[in-house]
Amino acid sequence: MRQNISISLDIQTLESIEKNRRLITVSRFIEECVLEFLDKKGEGFSHPKGKNPTTTRIKRGSNNA
Structure with a gap:
């Protein structure tokens, strides 16, 4: 079951996250x-295999969320 997600981060929150060295985790979450x-709007894109190994897409229906 899909749910809408609203993300709101202020500067203080970002600074706190950065100090805890978790900014990469948050940025990956936001990217996903x-x-x-974009996928829902039909405007999605994917990187060619091997071109950007740090960016991975979670396939629809997979259990590795």
């Missing part, structure tokens, strides 16, 4: 949300 949103 944006890519999923």
Whole structure:
């Protein structure tokens, strides 16, 4: 079951996250949300295999969320 996700981060929150060295995790989460949103609109894109190994897409219906 899909749910809409609203993301709101202020500067203080980002600074706190950065200090805890979790900014990469948050940026990947935001990237996945944006890519999923674009997929829903039919404007999604994917990187050619091997070109950007740090960016992985979660396939629809997979259990590795």
